Amino acid sequence: MKEMTPPVTRFAPSPTGYMHIGNLRTALYSYLIARHGGGRFILRIEDTDRERLVPGATDIIIKTLADTGLHYDEGPDVGGEHGPYVQSERLGIYKEYAEELVRRGAAYYCFCTKERLEQLHEEDATGGYDRHCRDLSPEEVERNLAAGMPYVIRQRMPLTGTTGYHDEVFGDISVENAELQDQILMKADGYPTYNFCHVVDDHLMGVTHVVRGSEYLISTPKYVLLYDAFGWERPHYVHLPLLMGRAEDGTVSKLSKRHGAVSFQDLLADGYLPEAIINYIALLGWCPKETESEFFSLRELEELFTVEAVNKSPAVFDYEKLLWFNGEYIRKLPFPVFCEKVAPYLPALPENMNREKLLLLLSTRLSKLSEAEEKIGFFLSLPAYGPELFPNKKNKVTPENAPALLALAEKTVRGMDDFTNDALFSALSAAAEAAGVKAGAVFWCARIALSGQTVTPGGATEIMEVLGKDESLARLGKALTLLGA
Ligand code: GLU
Numbered sequence: 001m002k003e004m005t006p007p008v009t010r011f012a013p014s015p016t017g018y019m020h021i022g023n024l025r026t027a028l029y030s031y032l033i034a035r036h037g038g039g040r041f042i043l044r045i046e047d048t049d050r051e052r053l054v055p056g057a058t059d060i061i062i063k064t065l066a067d068t069g070l071h072y073d074e075g076p077d078v079g080g081e082h083g084p085y086v087q088s089e090r091l092g093i094y095k096e097y098a099e100e101l102v103r104r105g106a107a108y109y110c111f112c113t114k115e116r117l118e119q120l121h122e123e124d125a126t127g128g129y130d131r132h133c134r135d136l137s138p139e140e141v142e143r144n145l146a147a148g149m150p151y152v153i154r155q156r157m158p159l160t161g162t163t164g165y166h167d168e169v170f171g172d173i174s175v176e177n178a179e180l181q182d183q184i185l186m187k188a189d190g191y192p193t194y195n196f197c198h199v200v201d202d203h204l205m206g207v208t209h210v211v212r213g214s215e216y217l218i219s220t221p222k223y224v225l226l227y228d229a230f231g232w233e234r235p236h237y238v239h240l241p242l243l244m245g246r247a248e249d250g251t252v253s254k255l256s257k258r259h260g261a262v263s264f265q266d267l268l269a270d271g272y273l274p275e276a277i278i279n280y281i282a283l284l285g286w287c288p289k290e291t292e293s294e295f296f297s298l299r300e301l302e303e304l305f306t307v308e309a310v311n312k313s314p315a316v317f318d319y320e321k322l323l324w325f326n327g328e329y330i331r332k333l334p335f336p337v338f339c340e341k342v343a344p345y346l347p348a349l350p351e352n353m354n355r356e357k358l359l360l361l362l363s364t365r366l367s368k369l370s371e372a373e374e375k376i377g378f379f380l381s382l383p384a385y386g387p388e389l390f391p392n393k394k395n396k397v398t399p400e401n402a403p404a405l406l407a408l409a410e411k412t413v414r415g416m417d418d419f420t421n422d423a424l425f426s427a428l429s430a431a432a433e434a435a436g437v438k439a440g441a442v443f444w445c446a447r448i449a450l451s452g453q454t455v456t457p458g459g460a461t462e463i464m465e466v467l468g469k470d471e472s473l474a475r476l477g478k479a480l481t482l483l484g485a
Contacts (some may be wrong), residue, residue, distance in 0.1 A: 006039035008208045011072070012198060014046045015057030017261040019064040021253060021317065022213060022243045025281045029240060030211040031070045032282075032305035042205055045086040046198065048191045056263035058086070064264050068274045069298050072471075074205075082205040087197055090306030094192035097200045097230075098153045098185050101234075106229035107185055108134055109151045111144050128181045129154070153186040155222065163221040168238045168307045170214070176220045183222060195219070199226045202235060209307075211238040238307055241285045252316060260319050271345060271369030272322065276329035280322045284315035295328070327344040338363045345372040347380060350471075358466045359422075361458040378451045379466060382475055385452035387483055395444040401437075402445055403485035408435055409446040409460075410476040419469050424461035449479030 006216075011027040013019075034041035043065065045058050062077055074080025084090055101107035110133040120130060134156060144151065157180040164174030185196035192200075202210060217239045227234045244252045245259025255380055261267050267277055279296055288296075288304050296304065333341065339359050358379060362372055377383070390402040397405065412431040416423065428446070432439040446460035450472060456463060464472040 005208065007034050007037040008040045008042065008043040009034040009211055010044050010202065010205065010207050011070075012044045012046050012201075012212075013061050014049060014052065014194075015054060015059045015061060016052065017054035017060065018138050018265055019060060020352060021262050021264065021267070021277075021281060024064065024068070024264050024277075025243065025284055026212055026240060027065065027070055028068070028278060028282060028301075029238070029286070029305070029310070030209075031072075032301055033157040033209055033211060033238065033307060035302040036256070036305050038046065040073045040206075041070075042080070042082070042207070043072040043085060044205070045076055046194060048194065048197060050088075050189075050191060057288070060265065067268070068264075068278050070091070087192070087201065090197070090201070091190060091192070093204070094186065094197050094200055095190070098192070098196065100152060101155075101185070101229060103225070104229055105156065106226070107153050107155050108182075109136070109141050109145070110134075110154045110182075110184075111149050111151050129183055135181060146341075150188045152184045152188050154182040155185050155226065157182050157222070157225070163225055163397050165220060165224045165234065165237060167217065167220075168209075168236055169241070169310050169312050170217055170239055173217060173220065175218070180222055180225075195222060196226070199223050203227070203230070203232045207235055209236045209238055212240065214239040214242055214312075228338070238310070240310065241312050241400065243284060244314045244316045246316055252314075255317050259317065260361050267322075269370075271366075271371065273329045273333075273369075276322070276326040279329070280325045280374055281284060284317060286310050294325075307326045323367045325367070330366050330369070331364055333363070335360070335363060342366070342369050342372050344367045346376075347373055350380070352468045353379065354466045354468065357462070361462055361466065365457045375457055378453055378456065379463075383452040385448070389448045389452075389454055391485070392441075392444050396438055397441050397444050401441070402481065403483045404485065405437060405442050405445040406449060406476065406480055408432070408437070408475065408485055409449075410480060413446075413469070413476065414473060416469070419465060419472075421461045421465045424464055445479075446476065449476050 009030040013027075031041050033039075045061070045063070047053060047058075060077065062075075065072065071391060074082060076085045098107060102109065109194060112129075112132055116132075117129070119129065124262055133154070146252060158177040161177050161178075162174045164172060164179055167173055183195050184193050186192050194420055220239075222235060224234050243255045245255040246252050247258060250362065255262055264277065268274070275297070278298060282296060282301050282305075283294065286305065286309055289309055291304070330338065342362065343358065349358070358376060362375060366372060387399070387402075391398055408431055409428060412427050413424065416427055419481050427437045428442055432442045443460045448454065448462065450460060450463045450467065458466075467475070
């Protein structure tokens with residue numbers, strides 16, 4: 001029966017102030033499992049670690065999910081029948097369930113002082129808690145509570161046997177119970193630990209598939225013990241493969257800042273498109289069967305994504321590949337959308353410059369939007385260059401013939417009113433033919449003169465169309481002076 005009900009998944013980030021690419025992948029896979037199965041996707045904010053709170057962090061999470069199109073059915077800003085969706089607003093719920101667990105004998109009050117615990121730690125840093133309060137008599141517990149002694153609530157772990165569960169990606173996982181610490185469920189300040197409250201929430205919110213990073217793979221036996229103690233049905237577990245980065249020396253380690261930008265915000269600021277990022281990270285740990293294509297819109301991913309095709313081997317984040325994807329996505333943007341997206345990356349353009357033609361030139365030539373400024377720098381100010389740029393074997397340009405080729409270009413252009421690419425191209429081609437020289441040689445010389453560089457977005461006539469007549473003639477004239485013509 002369980003298999004038949006539509007999946008309910010959640011994304012449960014801690015508000016850290018930025019969206020790590022690994023977290024975004026977790027959100028994406030969680031979203032896709034829900035959508036593929038026609039189920040529900042929930043956003044829950046896990047903010048019970050009060051020391052690590054960052055103001056505004058929840059907004060970043062919400063904005064990232066909006067930017068990437070990962071819409072959730074329930075969440076802090078959209079509401080829903082299982083709210084509130086921020087853990088710090090659910091403290092009463094956790095207290096109630098922790099006390100229920102004590103009544104069931106699966107948890108206990110612990111009154112150990114900070115000093116005692118520190119002492120324990122000093123004696124044996126790896127030993128953990130010595131279960132000192134595990135068997136206090138009910139009377140003693142009552143007395144301590146009545147006296148207002150501070151306490152935590154700990155999970156009473158079984159001392160023998162093993163606990164196991166099935167993970168949909170990693171298979172069967174089990175641990176020796178003797179190795180499990182009597183971990184804290186409720187802290188002295190009344191806040192629950194992640195270890196406890198996420199289980200309560202997942203149950204109360206009807207989550208059927210817990211999707212998260214593989215760092216939780218090994219602690220999940222502790223969580224299934226909580227489900228069992230409450231008599232709740234365990235969810236399916238889907239732990240995702242590690243995300244790795246490759247350093248310059250070829251070594252591979254957990255993806256971090258030393259490998260490049262690791263937050264969604266940083267990638268956006270660097271001119272990556274959300275849809276390219278989503279497409280690329282979908283492939284970090286998931287490999288679609290029955291198709292060779294690597295390009296998937298979010299809708300297509302919803303259609304295709306299955307947990308069976310998630311693999312457990314670590315995925316290496318390849319910045320080159322992301323850049324390539326991004327370029328492909330930029331080229332697919334409708335032109336008006338491209339103009340809008342690239343605008344923040346452009347410097348102010350001179351008034352007489354043909355902005356639209358410039359953007360057309362750029363629109364097919366960027367791998368990321370932040371390359372725009374560098375690519376068009378020469379339009380705004382002509383870089384310093386020397387006569388050695390003109391000679392070119394392929395186009396048969398030599399130091400000797402360059403001045404005449406350039407003079408031909410200048411003279412032709414000077415007589416023109418129609419400064420469109422087509423008109424300029426025809427006129428220069430005709431002039432070259434009439435003079436008995438290669439058109440390519442004329443275009444080459446003109447392009448060097450117009451840009452001061454040998455590689456440009458667009459050819460000579462396209463550049464002139466952008467620069468306009470006055471600026472084009474000024475640059476051609478300057479080059480003639482440089483060549484001593
Ligand atoms: N708040 C946890 C984190 O950000 C969530 C882990 C989970 O999904 O259960 O890592």
